[in-house]
Amino acid sequence: IYRISSYVAQEKSMDIYIEEYLQYMQTEHRASGNTLQAYRSDLTKLGNFLGNNGIYDWNKVTIINLNSYILALEKNGTAASTVSRNISSIKSFFAWMFRHRLINDEPSVYLKHPRVEPKSPDIIESGELDRLFSVIDMNTAKGVRDNAIFRIMCNTGIRTQELLELNITDVNLMTGTLMIYTQGHERAVCFDDSVKSSLMLYIGDIRNGINKEGNSRLFLNMRGQAMSRQGLWKIIKEYGGRIGMTITPQMFRHTCAANMAAEGSDLAVIKRKLGVAGINAMEKYSEYAPD
Secondary structure, three states, X not given: OHHHHHXXXXXXXXXXXXXXXXXXXXXXXXXXXXXHHHHHHHHHHHHHHHHHOOOXXXXXXXXXXXXXXXXXXXXXXXXXXXXHHHHHHHHHXXXXXXXXOXXXXXXXXXXXXXXXXXXXXXXXXXXXXXXXHHOOOOOOHHHHHHHHHHHHHHHHOOOHHHHHOOEHHHXXXXXXXXXXXXXXXXXXXXXXXXXXXXXXXXXXXXXXHHOOOOOOEOOEOOOOOEOOHHHHHHXXXXXXXXXXXXXXXXXXXXXXXXXXXXXXXXXXXXXXXXXXXXXXXHHHHHHHOOO
């Protein structure tokens, strides 16, 4: 009886850490309700597993305990993508506890993500991107515009419709941000210096020259009209053909997310940048995260 009541008290203490972490994710990272629910589910299940194995303190968790939990998930037939999401949740939670000195060690750094081969997203590899940009003729107005389009797609992961609906007023070159509006929601997305340079060149030297009718859209065709979805697909297909590969707009989006994961970005951060509602859709990028 003493052990049970002790477990209840300690379990509550462990749950408090989870709740504080979720509050942190909501406040500091603006995690959505779906994301918080996924984190709560993953971490609560881990806490229950640890409690059932006599561990009532996060500070006493070892890599052996965590690996045992992952193994139990796999033995229960849990999908590899779900196992990977659990690992991401655990890593993020333990990293937060370690940063706030709630635990003395961070055993989760040794967890390995399972590779989910069948669901790997189609991305444009680094060498292929180099080839893509190398075949753009920057001595032409069309080339300058197309270069800006591809760089913004690679760096922001923007959707096709979001790109086509961007207005010139949605771009802030001083802060390096885009304001993206979709389905009644808005989000600010940062872009890097390569995008800034390409946009400055396109807006200053090209767009102003072809925009005879004062069109508000950022990207225009060479007749000064708002670019259409078919027009964008035609451009992408044209350059894909030049380098001998099939490229789709979605591949730019996948490439942005994969690169962010490879650089160590949390799945919740990637999700927010891409404007995705649930964290489950981000699981496929876990394989690109550094070990």
